[in-house]
Amino acid sequence: MIKRGNNMIKVDNLSYSFPQKDIYKNISFTLEDGQHCAFIGTNGSGKSTLIDILMDPEKYMFDGKLEIDPQYRIGYVSQFSQLEKIHDTTVYEFIGEEFFKLQNEITYICSQMETSSDIDALLDKYQLALDAFNAIGGDDFESMINKKLNLANLTKHKDLMVSELSGGEFKLIQVIKVMLSIPDLIIMDEPDVFLDFENIDSLKNLIDSHKGTLLIITHNRYLLNHCFNKILHLENKELQEFDGRFIDYNFSLLQTKIELQELAMADTEEIERNAMLIDKLRSIATHNSEASRGKALKARVKIQERLEARRIKEPFVDIKQPNISFHTDNEVEETIALKVNDFSVVYDEEVLLENVNFEIKSTDKVALIGSNGTGKTTLLRAIFKNNDSIEINPNIEMAYLSQNQGETLNESNTILEELLDAGLRNSTAVISYISNYGFDRKMLHQKIQYLSGGEKNMLQLAKIAVSKANMLLLDEPTSHLDTYSQIALEKAIENYKGAILTISHDYYFISNCMDYVLIIENMTLRKMSMKKFRRKIYANHFDRDYLEVEQKKKLIETSIELALKDTNFELAKTLSEELEDVIKLL
CATH class of the missing domain: 3.40.50.300 (P-loop containing nucleotide triphosphate hydrolases)
Known part of the structure; x- marks a missing residue:
């Protein structure tokens, strides 16, 4: 019997497969009494x-x-x-x-x-x-x-x-x-x-x-x-177990990545040198039939096999981040994209919104925020359906991501069928395209109803990108997405040239991506600058300067990634020491 104070749950070398798909391979971990454990991983990795x-x-x-x-x-x-x-x-x-x-x-x-x-x-x-x-x-x-x-x-x-x-x-x-x-x-x-x-x-x-x-x-x-x-x-x-804070875990991953990439580069150089020797020995062997030449060639080939086998392979530091990308077919010069005039929402005889008025320009990136149940989703749907009190610029083409995923995805479709319906030419185009969104070709014929919540949201984002719309209406786009996909979405929004109106409760997403917020309070809506929004968030949720420190942390992490791309390992190590000091402030 497992007693309190010892391991509450012990998993040892667990492996499990779905038909035609391995989910886990020899994973092990323990969970002890009193631990507060976060279970993380990319969308569709098998957490649920x-x-x-x-x-x-x-x-x-x-x-x-x-x-x-x-x-x-x-x-x-x-x-x-x-x-x-x-x-x-x-x-x-x-x-x-x-x-x-x-x-x-x-x-x-x-x-x-x-x-x-x-x-x-x-x-x-x-x-x-x-x-x-x-x-x-x-x-x-x-x-x-x-x-x-x-x-x-x-x-x-x-x-x-x-x-x-x-x-x-x-x-x-x-x-x-x-x-x-x-x-x-x-x-x-x-x-x-x-x-x-x-x-x-x-x-x-x-x-x-x-x-x-x-x-x-x-x-x-x-x-x-x-x-x-x-x-x-x-x-x-595979599964990795870490006793400590998430922020320290991420830092340890980054340090490991620097170390392993340096080792991997040395391995690659050695493999390349060895490959040149093999080519040279092969060339000599074709013109010289001495047994010793053949033995030398075989020995070198075996060395090469060993070098290839020991190449650094790390599932936790080489995580594939999706490559989300939004483009527009019809870029609109800065003008008014939409106007909302005297919009009201009544639900079960209760007034949620009353005489709401606002406008959004064709390049604005705007977060629509407010407490649960204040009519945000109803307003976003009304804009997408172009209700009477909504004026849409005729040059604006909208795409919509719903928090109710079945509203925009046909769950009886396969991924292939859904993207062909969205406008991609053929299965070859779908295979090439969908890999950017974290799906491999084996998943093409999987029914959408069997995807995880995060995978369904990624598929919605993929469909939106196909549409090449110049205004995006996004209802909780980061919900269910793993942290790597959230960051990829932030990058895509930063590079997007059109307008965005998004409902979100994600502090980081709003702070990193939006120009301003529209906040629903007391049945009406008012515009708030990002500066005021951050101040409001600090007052209610964070210690002083928390988001600034978090932003500084993100900038240093980005600099480390760039240093690693340039194989500048000394700079990456120096930056990681700077990052460690910043993390102490969090």
Whole structure:
């Protein structure tokens, strides 16, 4: 049995395959009591599948060993909120469901004892129910609910019906409910998806306050930098385990990359020298049949084989970043791309937006921000559908990325069919094109419904790029994307010549890419400069100067990458020392 304080979960040489695709190859890791572990990796690398195996190992055929105590309780928070399935219950009743169930069971058993002759059986039932009640801190349960709601800034929602919550608020309520059931391990699959700024901060508070063991799939850079003391990184069928902060893990990867590229360059030079010797010996051997010449040639060929075999291959430092690229067929000189006039949104008799007016120029890059449930997506859809109160410049062609991926992707299509429908000429063109977005040719005939959330978003971005539209409407484009894809998207937006209106709750994405923000507050919309936006974010979410330090870190990392491209290893090492000093400030 695995006891608290030791390894809670131990995975040893685990391998697993889908039909025609290997997912893992001999991966191993341990998860110990009290660790807060971030589970990261590129889109489609198999993170959610590994979570499924941990939660129900009997359902899967895998090689290797998985040690979990059979009595081990796992709590789970899905990336899908399923708010629509909850009816007629308050927030307090929903969170305390298990508590109230046990409380009622204990009361019922006590009432039975008053009249039953089989007291022994009832005493056994009573003790089991009481043990379960005490295990979740029953006597202190109401106080614990209040503390968690306060941490999540949701105290005022305690007596609301669950159906009145926004999707983001309900996600936090789900996290609180699972935490208060006190399982041995809580697993969360992208709990941050679509959360607004305030709710992301609340999720951070809940994670940091939790004393138990957590395993969380996330690509959110804010959470990664603030919430974890262990990293599991799944990449190219292999897994790397790191005890420490995400920011330190990234730094160690960069240092390893500098070291390995220097070694790889020395290897390449040696291989090239050896290849020249082999060519020379072959030339001599064709004109001279002495046995010694043939032996020398064979010896050199064997040396070359050994050199090739030992070439540096590192799945974690040579990660393929997608090459996202947006171009326009019809570039528009700076003019007004769209005007919104007296736009209003009413949902279930509640006014979300009232008499909203704004305009966007043909080269503006704008973030539309606001709390969950304030009508942002409705406004973006209305612009795409060119509703009555929207004026679109006739020279503007729009493309749309939806947070509801089934709205823009035909999930019964294969990737090949979807991109042919989008306008690519033939399968050869699709194969060449789609490799830039992280898909290999083996995936061409895969149905879209079986892709991960991140892969679906990458496919949406690929379709948008094919359209060559000169205005992009993007609803949560970084959601589900791994950090490498997020950075690639930022580069693509920086180089794009058209207009962008994007809904986002990603601090880094907005700070790195946008010209200004449109913020929804009190049913209306106002323009805010990036300077004011950053100041607002600092005041509510960061220590002073955090984003500036983060930006400086990013610039040094970029300089290191450039130094490595120029094989200037001395400069890369000097810059890495400078980077280490900057990281200490974070």
